[in-house]
Amino acid sequence: MLNKSYYLILIISIIIGISFWIGFNVNLLPEEASINAPIYDELFKILFIIGLILFIGMTALVIYSLFKFRKKEGELGDGIALEGNLSLEIIWTVIPSIIVLFVGIYSYNIYDRMGGMNELNHNHETMNKNSEKIWAGISQANNSNSGSGETAIEVSAMQFAFLFNYPQGEFISGELHVPVDQKISIKMESKDVIHAFWIPEFRIKQDIIPGQPTILNFTPTKIGKYPIICAELCGPYHGGMRASIIVEDKSDYEKWFNQNNKTNL
Amino acid sequence: MTILVDNKAKVKESLQPKGFLRYFSFSLDHKVIGIQYLVCGFLFYLVGGTLASAIRIELLSPLSDFLPRDVYNQVLTLHGTIMIFLWIVPVVNGAFGNYLIPFYVGARDMAFPRLNAVAFWLIPPSGLMLIASYFIEGAAQSGWTAYPPLSITTPQSGQIIWILSVLLLGGSSIFGGINFIVTILKLRRPGLKLMNLPMYCWAMLGTSILVVLSTPVLAGTLILLSFDIVAHTGFFNPALGGNVVVYQHLFWFYSHPAVYIMVLPAFGLVSEILPIHCRKPLFGYTTMVFSIMGIVVLGLVVWAHHMFTSGTPPWMRLFFTIATAFIAVPTGIKFFNWVATMWGGKISLNSAMLFSCGFIINFVFGGITGVALAQVPFDIHVHDTYFVVAHFHYIVYGGSVFVIFSSIYHWYPKVVGKLLNENLGYLHFALTFIGFNLCFAPQHWLGLNGMPRRVAEYDPQFQFVNQISSLGALFMAISTIPFLINIIISITKGKIAGNNPWKGLTPEWLTTSPPPVENWEGEAPLVNEPYGYGKDYLL
Numbered sequence: 001m002l003n004k005s006y007y008l009i010l011i012i013s014i015i016i017g018i019s020f021w022i023g024f025n026v027n028l029l030p031e032e033a034s035i036n037a038p039i040y041d042e043l044f045k046i047l048f049i050i051g052l053i054l055f056i057g058m059t060a061l062v063i064y065s066l067f068k069f070r071k072k073e074g075e076l077g078d079g080i081a082l083e084g085n086l087s088l089e090i091i092w093t094v095i096p097s098i099i100v101l102f103v104g105i106y107s108y109n110i111y112d113r114m115g116g117m118n119e120l121n122h123n124h125e126t127m128n129k130n131s132e133k134i135w136a137g138i139s140q141a142n143n144s145n146s147g148s149g150e151t152a153i154e155v156s157a158m159q160f161a162f163l164f165n166y167p168q169g170e171f172i173s174g175e176l177h178v179p180v181d182q183k184i185s186i187k188m189e190s191k192d193v194i195h196a197f198w199i200p201e202f203r204i205k206q207d208i209i210p211g212q213p214t215i216l217n218f219t220p221t222k223i224g225k226y227p228i229i230c231a232e233l234c235g236p237y238h239g240g241m242r243a244s245i246i247v248e249d250k251s252d253y254e255k256w257f258n259q260n261n262k263t264n265l
Numbered sequence: 266m267t268i269l270v271d272n273k274a275k276v277k278e279s280l281q282p283k284g285f286l287r288y289f290s291f292s293l294d295h296k297v298i299g300i301q302y303l304v305c306g307f308l309f310y311l312v313g314g315t316l317a318s319a320i321r322i323e324l325l326s327p328l329s330d331f332l333p334r335d336v337y338n339q340v341l342t343l344h345g346t347i348m349i350f351l352w353i354v355p356v357v358n359g360a361f362g363n364y365l366i367p368f369y370v371g372a373r374d375m376a377f378p379r380l381n382a383v384a385f386w387l388i389p390p391s392g393l394m395l396i397a398s399y400f401i402e403g404a405a406q407s408g409w410t411a412y413p414p415l416s417i418t419t420p421q422s423g424q425i426i427w428i429l430s431v432l433l434l435g436g437s438s439i440f441g442g443i444n445f446i447v448t449i450l451k452l453r454r455p456g457l458k459l460m461n462l463p464m465y466c467w468a469m470l471g472t473s474i475l476v477v478l479s480t481p482v483l484a485g486t487l488i489l490l491s492f493d494i495v496a497h498t499g500f501f502n503p504a505l506g507g508n509v510v511v512y513q514h515l516f517w518f519y520s521h522p523a524v525y526i527m528v529l530p531a532f533g534l535v536s537e538i539l540p541i542h543c544r545k546p547l548f549g550y551t552t553m554v555f556s557i558m559g560i561v562v563l564g565l566v567v568w569a570h571h572m573f574t575s576g577t578p579p580w581m582r583l584f585f586t587i588a589t590a591f592i593a594v595p596t597g598i599k600f601f602n603w604v605a606t607m608w609g610g611k612i613s614l615n616s617a618m619l620f621s622c623g624f625i626i627n628f629v630f631g632g633i634t635g636v637a638l639a640q641v642p643f644d645i646h647v648h649d650t651y652f653v654v655a656h657f658h659y660i661v662y663g664g665s666v667f668v669i670f671s672s673i674y675h676w677y678p679k680v681v682g683k684l685l686n687e688n689l690g691y692l693h694f695a696l697t698f699i700g701f702n703l704c705f706a707p708q709h710w711l712g713l714n715g716m717p718r719r720v721a722e723y724d725p726q727f728q729f730v731n732q733i734s735s736l737g738a739l740f741m742a743i744s745t746i747p748f749l750i751n752i753i754i755s756i757t758k759g760k761i762a763g764n765n766p767w768k769g770l771t772p773e774w775l776t777t778s779p780p781p782v783e784n785w786e787g788e789a790p791l792v793n794e795p796y797g798y799g800k801d802y803l804l
Contacts, residue, residue, distance in 0.1 A: 231650065
């Protein structure tokens, strides 16, 4: 009996060890290029490890039973007439409940750190129109680095393109240029059907809903060019509805901005 | 309570065609209707599978070069609609429910045989109509979710026919649900207690409650949507002051429970198959019953997890995260109980058992990604990507379809009276299991790395992984060949099965194979211990 539980503990530790090793060494996610991305990847890692432990454990149990309890050639008769075991059933009700609760509380914490629980607002000239209701979106973590205010941009989506309106410069661009390490606030409206605004490297997505403006706040942390992808079926050219976000350092951004700025003319 | 025999119906029954032709008639026999559902569903599965192959061929290359773009959207819409409404829902509910439930409750037929026949005969015309819409102005092209305003602005005839056919299929589903509830609660043989019923009855009772509560909501929603399309009302049309998010709430109020309508019966079927081939009682009968009912209740309050990136405020996102994640608890109980059923048994590793074990492994995987998807911050990145596509194929294909095949291997000897060839069964399982995992496992990575769903063209960096996925799809397509050969050859050349080839204790094994018209020559047997293995009940 002692031997048996020794083996059991050994096998469980091996499964947990393998899961942790895979969780820490296998990267399934794209580059991290916003403040939200490392927070997201932390959650992903935890969920990945828990998932691996459960999946490897269950699969091992099923395969082990298939070998161990296989009926031998010509063997008659039944297995043991065991109809249940209350303590076992309590164990596999309570343990999953604890895991689910832990995951729920932990993901609440992640969501809060991503700014999901912050009040939605859009620092913008249109803020004066207090009557306008913002329906949904994700705000973002209060971050001390971006003391220098935030850049407000308006996104309008249509079949099959994104347009980016820079109200401070009164111009419209087909590419989204943003300065690195600064809080960006975008307000999105759709001209026709539902679209979605997704930047995989930033780990953020928000539907763009006709008739209901939505908001997305983010802070890019890495200079580069990343895809903006429409993620909601919007018609025949849905797969081609893409744009780019170009994250530049402050001086490059200002140079680009001043080239396009129409208020200076 | 005695079972009433409608004499007029009996006379009419004698006028019905006999033999093979009765499968094309308005038969009132629940076994005939069950087979009608199964064969009809399988034919639509082949259509849906062909459409899936077209999608996988298109995705072999990053450009949109195989199908015209609007046809591609029609193909993915039809694929989803056919697989859900014409294959999985009718087969796990209608086919196996009609065949098995009367045996399990000890009745000679369902409670309302005519309603039952009507429910079946709504399916072929609505399915054909749906496919035929392609030849008018093109089929619906707004996805099986038909989100407005896209569904309002795309060509109307296809969308309207889609709505009509889903309404008819929903009606069929509701008729079936009412019939199952009444049959299970009211037609039980005297002396048979609810808590002695085989588990599939409980699964069907729970499923039918979901069907009856949620399908009418879908019907109402689609009727309003059709008003928006043909009468230019503004329920969901933002151009006329409508609200598109309301549509999404109403749609998912049905369509999330629809997932349980597809998997709960599968859970029930596995609970019948495992004990017989493991020669052990079903582990934890009572907790299984409670977990089914727990899933039913929770399944009704989780719909908005499909809308985390839509117009949902933070508090709503959190409520639906927690409700959704908690479904893992009753579901987990069922899986642990199945493994405990296998533990210490005397397992015959035949095709039915292989598919059931394949189901357990696939579904655990799909369940784990499901719990992850329930977490708002996680979902915000992968929503509407191939990660979600992979997740729900693990649930509905790796789950429900594996169980359908398992059930066919398990009950074929009863229905036809002949045994299936086991070697072809192993080949079918190997091809399906490898092909399925090769097709869908890589799609998780695609979604995480930036490939959205429902696209005909994609970033070239994803080409290699998409080709692996298409190779898996090819395996899956090939896997139907040994299956079909097996089914067709065994009808004529299969070994005679005998009445009870698996030595089962549930009531359907206690009659002849195939069973007579009213199920038993004499009175229905009273089975109080459908899982009494290991207790010397053996015949």
